[in-house]
Amino acid sequence: MKKEYGNKQVYFVGGGIASLAGAAYLVRDCDFPGQNIHIIEEMKILGGSNDGAGDAEHGYVIRGGRMLNDETYENTWDLLMSIPSLDHPEKSVREEIIEFDTSNPTHANARLVNQSGEVEDVLSMGFDMADRLAMGKLIITPEEKMGKARINDWFGPHFFTTNFWYMWATTFAFQPWHSAVELKRYMIRFVHEFPRIQTLEGVTRTPYNQYDSIILPMHKYLEGFGVDFTLKCTVTDLQFKDGDGITVTQMNVLRQGAPDVINISEDDIVIVTNGSMTEGSSLGSMTSAPRLNGKGSSWKLWENIAAKKTGLGNPSSFDDHVDGSKWESFTVTFQDSxxxxxxxxxTRNRAGTGALVTFKDSSWLMSVVLAFQPHFRNQPEHVKVFWGYGLYPDNVGDFVKKKMSECTGEEIMEELIGHLHFEAHKDEIMATANCIPCMMPYITSQFMPRLNSDRPKVVPEGSTNLAFVGQYCEIPDDVVFTEEYSIRAARTAVYTLLGINRPIEPINQHQYDVRTLFTSFITSFR
Known part of the structure; x- marks a missing residue:
């Protein structure tokens, strides 16, 4: 029986993948009228952290690249089965990705490179018994007993010199001072990847960058249902009904700078992306370094509403520690190959079949990855684009004696050429290089040590019409810094607030598979 919704409106704050997924679940699973769905985004473009922009002349930019995983992104794949491909509408985005990935399987031959410019043999994880015991203890200790423990509270100095740590930390962007709870969740969620961490064979790649391959098809799909996209509009605050419970009555917004109010009836729903890992990001150029910016509207909105009601989380655990959450990426565009x-x-890898190449002795802990070309829809055939990042932007370089954060794109390329020992080809490489650095102050803020209550539940206790989605809400057992986390949150929010009795794809429990556990145990002794 078709549900009657009357004049019910649903407002999504933020235009990232969580909001797009939430809107897709509304039209796909709830028969909700598209014209009553409103996605409000501050920027002039949708996609949030799933970005990909630029052109061959001015240079391309991807602030980061999300890695997909065939066995752990349960709701992501379910959703992408419903979204038609832009290039082959008879196929789903899911089918398009799997077809592409099958033709270009990942198998890294050069995962770690040492200071001599030699590829390291990384078959051994490099653990000693103390590392293995600490890992075992981490896996079995309940989260509530761990509190705000950091990874370096659990492991001794040796652990941070192992092949495992260099590979794991650069694959997922973990730092020694990040949350031990998050590392524990990752170890359990990706236990099946542990035996092949050195080749990253479990990574599933999209044909283009994520904006072109996932966001654009989702946008077009939702447009077909008449979903309303309000861009260049910032939500600054929410007003709540007096008394106990959580019922939103108003949204305060800035429309291209002018204050306005959206009245919310008790029947309406508000779904907020609280916080943003790419907020405050700043681009440099070949001749200028990026700036370090501060908090923007998504953090301020969360701070405003968390101060009004209990149960809406504690943004300070995530947005007040920029020194612990920032790093710098760079996108390089070449006019030749x-x-x-x-x-x-x-690397002995064709572009698109390797993975991160990490310079383990680099003081910036720099990694680069060459995607399959073209990586952008509008990329000409002769143009090549790759991406890289440094986890320690405040360290002085090994070849350029400056902090990465103070370096121009040209200086970042010099440092990279030094680590690769490509000096003989430097002039040729630099002749057409356009390296655009990007400083991201909050990029790993979701990994900062936290208490369980610091992230609000997807639908907080007592909420009648408010939900949270994105990377800073709490989903037991799942891992942040993934597409899946945002999409699972969106599905949970929509089904819960609309009272839809449909199953949500469960988290695969690989940690209970005897073969997986045995293989991982053997791997720890490699």
């Missing part, structure tokens, strides 16, 4: 030719020879 010289650098790619050298890299393919060095």
């Amino acid at each position: 010289k650098f790619f030719d050298l890299m393919e020879k060095f």
